[in-house]
Amino acid sequence: MKLLSTEIKNNVLQSMERTLDENRKAILDANKKDLELFNLEDQAMYDRLIVTESKIDGMIASIKEVRSQEDPVSKTISTKSLENGLEINNRTAPFGTIMIIYESRPDVTIEAAVLAFKANNKIFLKGGKEALHSNTILTELWHKALEENGLSKNYIQQLVLNREETQMFLKNPPEKLDLIVPRGGERLINFVKQNATGAVLVSGRGNNFLYVDENADWEKSVKVILNAKTAKISACNALDKILISSKIENYTEKLEDLYKLLQVNGVETLVDNDVNILIEGSNLIKDASVWKEEFLAMKCCLGAVDSLEEAIEKININSGGHSATIMTANKVNAMQFMEEVDCAAVYQNASTRFTDGGQMGVGAELAISTDKLHHRGPLGLKQLVTNKYYIFGDGQIRE
Template sequence: MKLLSSETKNKVLDSMVSIIDRERETILEANKKDLEAFNKEDQALYDRLVVNDTKIDGMIKAIEEVKNQEDPVDQDISDITLDSGLKITNKTAPFGTIMIIYESRPDVTIEAAVLAFKANNKILLKGGKEALNSNIILEKCWHEALEKNALSKEWIQLLHLKREETQEFLKNPPEKIDLIVPRGGERLIKFVKDNASCAVLISGRGNNFLYVAEDADWEKTVKVIINAKTDKISGCNALDKVLIDKRIPDYENKLKELQAVLTQLNVELVVDYKVGKILTEEEVIKTQDIWFEEFLAMKLLIAEISSEDAAIDMINKFSGGHSAVILTENRALAKQFMQQVDNAAVYHNASTRFTDGGQMGVGAELAISTDKLHHRGPLGLKQLVTNKYYVYGDGHIRV
């Protein structure tokens, strides 16, 4: 796709804001059809599927925020002139064509597309069948905005593919795809990695851990755990595991206090056998596999840990590489933890719920990357470009 001016791209986004606002009722009606057809037993997925006026306001805000950000394309990264006189400039450049595969959330159809388009990428959207009606109307809005500004609908396309067709598409794409981002559970990620024939950037599972150090402020600890666990169970930044240092003062009473607070909030608890000796009425873990599990539910595993080093080892072994927290008043201890834990985001005395593009100052995000190449963490506008070298000579030859 050709390079577009910032003015042209921003005009499309202005049009899109007006169109979405105008089509509120149509979007809500389409989403209602999706919700009526959905099995509500999967509460986390159902929550992600819901579109309401607040969600539509969020879509509009995301578009406006991206429009107001500086165009990330054709920005100088470095500019040097060698002794030979050869001038070498490294600039940002679009990826080309990005494909995103995602489950439920219709707002991804807005956020992913607005980011890709502003970064001058074509985007192929493969949403889940559960959000089909919602995604179709949102795609129509995009196409109207593009055509209103004399641009091809090819910039933003919703793919209508079944599982077998998606598998074939990944193996033998009908056009060149430069990057695929699977955004969902482990089965989806494995499916894409097993079948894709181009670069895959992983938006991995959550399975986020929190370590309560020996000197942690207990009031802060309870506050952070409650927020990280209960604020939004469907978020990949929700808390799943709590490791409590056995050396904390009044250990048993604090465990019982935490149990009482979480139980009152309808959080199901699972405990290791050591904590189970104190919280005798709670379910004790039956298999080590649970340590790898992302719950996406009002469920929390609480375990005893002997030290910060043991907590770091546990997190690096079992977590999804997403977010981890230490509760401590010791800054040196926090620094060591944050340096040693191999996660995309590490926190000192704060909730994992902040691992989000908007909360981290990135704005709208394509996904939270748990990969290390080319970027880790929220994938915002600045992260949806690659780079390109411009080399200027005057008959230079290498000798």
């Protein structure tokens, strides 16, 4: 693939910023069509689907932020001179062609495309049918920005496919797919893994845990729990599971207070056997598999553990590998938790809601990767490149 200059890429992004601003009404009108066709029963998906003036501002801001970032392509990673005279230069290089499959969020059409393009990749955007009108207008605006700068529309392509057509595309793509990102729930991830012939990077599944250690500040813990659980239930960084140390001071009283507070805030709370015994009328977890579920709803699980080690084990068995928090004033316990919990982001005394490219200083993100290869956590501009070795010689042969 031809490498575009940083100037050309930034010119396209500047054109797109202006084009988005000039076409606000068309974007909102298209989104209104999607909202009118949508089933309001799925509140989390509805929240992700809706586009407002402030969301358009956010789209423009994300493009500006990426435009301001250093071009990640052709950066030297390492150099080495061998005794035989060979000069070896390891440099960053584009992936080539990326495909992202996502549900409901039109802003992904902006963020995924801006990152892929700035990193000199082509991208196929496969959004959900519920956002068809919104994604179509945004893709058309991308094409306008590309053509204004003399570039092909092929850099950013929208796919309008049903499930069977998507399956065939994954099995027999029209060109090699170098990276496929399913950004959604377990069902979508499994579907892509079963059918894709290219490399798959998993993103989107949360099921995040918070453990309240016996050395925790209780007021801080409650504040963090409510923020992580209720601030944005549609986000993959929302809290789903709460574990409380049975050794915390005034254990029963604090359990009852937290349970009531969650109820008051509209959170359906399921509890384990230990908590159920202490809280009259609480809703007992009847199937242990619920500990592995991501809710994306005003719903959570509340359980008790007797030790830090038990909390770590329960998290590692059940979490989605996204984010986990320990609430504690004990630095030794915090470090043990953060080192041993197998998640992309681990926190001490902070909400899981910060697992976000913008919040973590990465900028716009393609996804939050829960895989360990090739990257874990927010997948920003610097992570949308691979590497290539450049070897310069003068007739050397291997004896």
